[in-house]
Amino acid sequence: MATLEVKDLSTSFRTDDGIVKAVSGVSFSLDAGQTLGVVGESGSGKSVTFLTVMGLVDPRSAQVGGSVLLDGEQMLGLDKDRMRQIRGARIGMIFQDPMTSLNPVKTIGWQLEEAVLIHQDVTRKEARRQAIEILKEVEIPRAEARVEQYPHQFSGGMRQRVMIAMALINNPEILIADEPTTALDVTTQAQILRLMNRLQEEHKMAIVMITHDLGVVAEVADDVIVMYGGKVVEQANVRDLFSGAEMPYTWGLLGSLPRLNSAGGRLEQIPGQPPSLLRPPSGCPFHPRCEYVMNACRTDLPELRVSQHGEEHFFRCHLDDETRSRVWTAKRAAMLSEDAA
Amino acid sequence: MADELLRVENLQKHFPVTRGIVFQKQVGSIKAVDGVDFTLTSGETLGVVGESGCGKSTMARCVARLLEPTGGKVTFDGQDITHLDRSAMRAVRRDMMMVFQDPYASLNPRKRVGSIVGEPLDVHDVGTANERKRRVQELLEIVGLNPEHYNRFPHEFSGGQRQRIGIARALAINPKLIICDEPVSALDVSVQAQILNLLKDLQADFGLTYIFIAHDLNVVRHISDRVMVMYLGRAVELGSRDDLYVEPKHPYTGALLSAVPIADPEAGRSRRPVVLEGDVPSPLNPPAACHFHPRCPRFADGTCNVETPTLRPVGQGSGHSAACHFPLEHWPMTDDEMRQGRGQAVVGAD
Numbered sequence: 001m002a003t004l005e006v007k008d009l010s011t012s013f014r015t016d017d018g019i020v021k022a023v024s025g026v027s028f029s030l031d032a033g034q035t036l037g038v039v040g041e042s043g044s045g046k047s048v049t050f051l052t053v054m055g056l057v058d059p060r061s062a063q064v065g066g067s068v069l070l071d072g073e074q075m076l077g078l079d080k081d082r083m084r085q086i087r088g089a090r091i092g093m094i095f096q097d098p099m100t101s102l103n104p105v106k107t108i109g110w111q112l113e114e115a116v117l118i119h120q121d122v123t124r125k126e127a128r129r130q131a132i133e134i135l136k137e138v139e140i141p142r143a144e145a146r147v148e149q150y151p152h153q154f155s156g157g158m159r160q161r162v163m164i165a166m167a168l169i170n171n172p173e174i175l176i177a178d179e180p181t182t183a184l185d186v187t188t189q190a191q192i193l194r195l196m197n198r199l200q201e202e203h204k205m206a207i208v209m210i211t212h213d214l215g216v217v218a219e220v221a222d223d224v225i226v227m228y229g230g231k232v233v234e235q236a237n238v239r240d241l242f243s244g245a246e247m248p249y250t251w252g253l254l255g256s257l258p259r260l261n262s263a264g265g266r267l268e269q270i271p272g273q274p275p276s277l278l279r280p281p282s283g284c285p286f287h288p289r290c291e292y293v294m295n296a297c298r299t300d301l302p303e304l305r306v307s308q309h310g311e312e313h314f315f316r317c318h319l320d321d322e323t324r325s326r327v328w329t330a331k332r333a334a335m336l337s338e339d340a341a
Numbered sequence: 342m343a344d345e346l347l348r349v350e351n352l353q354k355h356f357p358v359t360r361g362i363v364f365q366k367q368v369g370s371i372k373a374v375d376g377v378d379f380t381l382t383s384g385e386t387l388g389v390v391g392e393s394g395c396g397k398s399t400m401a402r403c404v405a406r407l408l409e410p411t412g413g414k415v416t417f418d419g420q421d422i423t424h425l426d427r428s429a430m431r432a433v434r435r436d437m438m439m440v441f442q443d444p445y446a447s448l449n450p451r452k453r454v455g456s457i458v459g460e461p462l463d464v465h466d467v468g469t470a471n472e473r474k475r476r477v478q479e480l481l482e483i484v485g486l487n488p489e490h491y492n493r494f495p496h497e498f499s500g501g502q503r504q505r506i507g508i509a510r511a512l513a514i515n516p517k518l519i520i521c522d523e524p525v526s527a528l529d530v531s532v533q534a535q536i537l538n539l540l541k542d543l544q545a546d547f548g549l550t551y552i553f554i555a556h557d558l559n560v561v562r563h564i565s566d567r568v569m570v571m572y573l574g575r576a577v578e579l580g581s582r583d584d585l586y587v588e589p590k591h592p593y594t595g596a597l598l599s600a601v602p603i604a605d606p607e608a609g610r611s612r613r614p615v616v617l618e619g620d621v622p623s624p625l626n627p628p629a630a631c632h633f634h635p636r637c638p639r640f641a642d643g644t645c646n647v648e649t650p651t652l653r654p655v656g657q658g659s660g661h662s663a664a665c666h667f668p669l670e671h672w673p674m675t676d677d678e679m680r681q682g683r684g685q686a687v688v689g690a691d
Binding site: 041042155156157158185186187188189190191193194212213214215216217218219238239242252253254256257258266267268269270271273274 | 392393499500501502529530531532533534535537538541556557558559560562563564596597599600601602603604605606607609610614616617618620621
């Protein structure tokens with residue numbers, strides 16, 4: 001049984017301007033030790049999906065549908081107390097900005113101990129011991145001294161390590177990381193990704209890596225979900241996705257990356273802007289920006305269908321198999337020749 | 342096209358660190374920019390990369406005289422602008438414009454797009470009101486916006502469109518040099534590609550010269566002709582794009598290049614990146630001699646922490662220089678190979 005099984009999840013928010021369908025019809029499953037990459041632009045619903053999984057959307061304004069099973073137990077609709085027992089203990093989450101996620105007026109040690117004391121029946125002394133131990137595990141030097149310090153005394157990369165430590169201190173089965181390296185420099189990013197990789201091997205936990213960086217996804221993910229306009233538009237094993245992308249939005253994402261080896265030329269650009277969720281386009285959410293748009297795209301949302309490349313590869317597109325494989329083969333050849341140059 | 346547009350010599354910006362409230366005394370200084378030299382030829386793009394705090398934005402602001410440099414000399418279009426007064430500087434700024442990172446913070450939310458884009462025309466008193474309006478509409482069209490949006494406010498536009506407004510403003514009075522400070526960092530990938538293509542088109546159409554600051558090495562490679570790598574206020578490597586990316590000579594450049602994730606699962610996982618330990622040290626108290634030595638895999642005791650390396654020619658390419666005692670012999674290099682090279686290479690030719 002999968003550790004986390006999400007089926008047909010949808011989240012919409014009531015706002016003054018109308019109902020915003022932030023997420024609709026998202027399904028995936030996640031096993032222990034596996035990394036799921038979730039890619040999409042701002043407003044694609046990637047963060048809201050996992051805020052919903054964590055029960056962090058405000059029930060007064062949000063309407064949630066579908067099911068979220070953690071080891072077979074339904075998580076949607078759980079009461080506050082039960083949810084609190086799961087959050088932080090069995091699912092940990094880290095956010096993009098480590099500065100705003102830490103309390104500036106409490107010491108690092110106090111904040112780590114808090115996470116322990118909520119979920120375990122231990123003394124403060126034992127909690128302190130665990131805090132120091134986990135700081136050592138995320139490779140923070142002089143952990144005994146640094147637990148007494150405040151967030152502003154840590155650099156950006158160190159703060160993100162503290163966030164990871166806090167998410168892992170209760171040894172969760174799942175770690176949800178929402179753009180964990182976006183605010184960091186490349187060399188720090190490399191350190192953090194390497195750390196997460198090591199911790200995953202040691203703890204056998206499942207990781208969800210939410211990011212807009214296809215480079216990060218290519219390096220760490222096993223499976224990938226591409227989201228657009230609140231919907232999953234493509235879902236595949238990471239190698240299949242990069243070698244056999246099936247739909248025009250994914251092609252555009254891969255083509256618009258400035259590659260280290262592609263200097264000078266023009267980038268492939270996706271025209272226009274990401275869609276408004278308040279007034280989403282009819283039919284396929286990508287059709288207003290798609291260069292292969294047909295009449296059917298304007299009226300009908302394409303179903304998620306199985307790719308010819310493999311059973312585990314799904315995508316939404318009305319284009320026929322022959323056209324898609326012809327277009328992708330040409331695009332892929334262009335990218336590879338750039339890489340080889 | 343070989344006209345030299347900009348020459349920067351030994352540029353320094355030291356911010357004083359003071360203690361005390363009434364009787365302030367200086368207790369130190371942050372050397373944000375500590376002796377940077379480069380020249381810029383008309384029509385080319387110089388990319389500047391480095392991690393946060395390396396002084397790349399401060400350097401750009403000093404070049405545009407938005408900050409007063411504490412030392413060095415900036416020559417723009419044959420004129421020494423280092424110590425020009427406000428009114429003389431205003432005339433120079435007609436030829437030197439800036440595009441900023443955050444398209445949300447750099448546009449006045451209470452002004453209409455027409456007056457934002459037209460402001461440089463007002464400041465420099467160009468044309469009549471009617472001509473200005475026509476020029477603004479023309480500019481909006483050039484950057485790919487609808488000229489009818491003249492009367493809208495910035496909040497009615499998306500991030501990418503706002504960045505286009507910022508670019509239109511910078512273009513208003515036909516500058517020679519545009520300094521772009523992280524212009525695409527805040528944008529989504531697909532929109533980022535649009536803006537990069539736009540900047541390239543504008544350069545071809547109007548013969549613009551760019552200083553392009555970014556922390557994303559892929560973006561810098563894509564847009565630049567020459568690239569400068571900065572670390573803690575100093576330039577550590579400078580060279581043509583191809584020389585620097587194909588054969589980096591400074592270990593820091595090598596580490597930066599190998600830390601960039603590759604958007605290809607096969608290639609990305611088979612390589613062994615050089616991962617630097619630790620963080621960038623504080624510019625308040627930078628390491629002695631070569632600032633990079635505490636994190637450098639090639640650190641040689643007695644040389645790197647004693648003698649400050651200067652930028653000197655390396656490799657085959659002309660104009661490729663690096664500030665390192667033990668430049669990399671080849672590329673790519675694994676972590677181990679990098680370490681082995683320490684202390685063995687001959688220290689320069691001098």
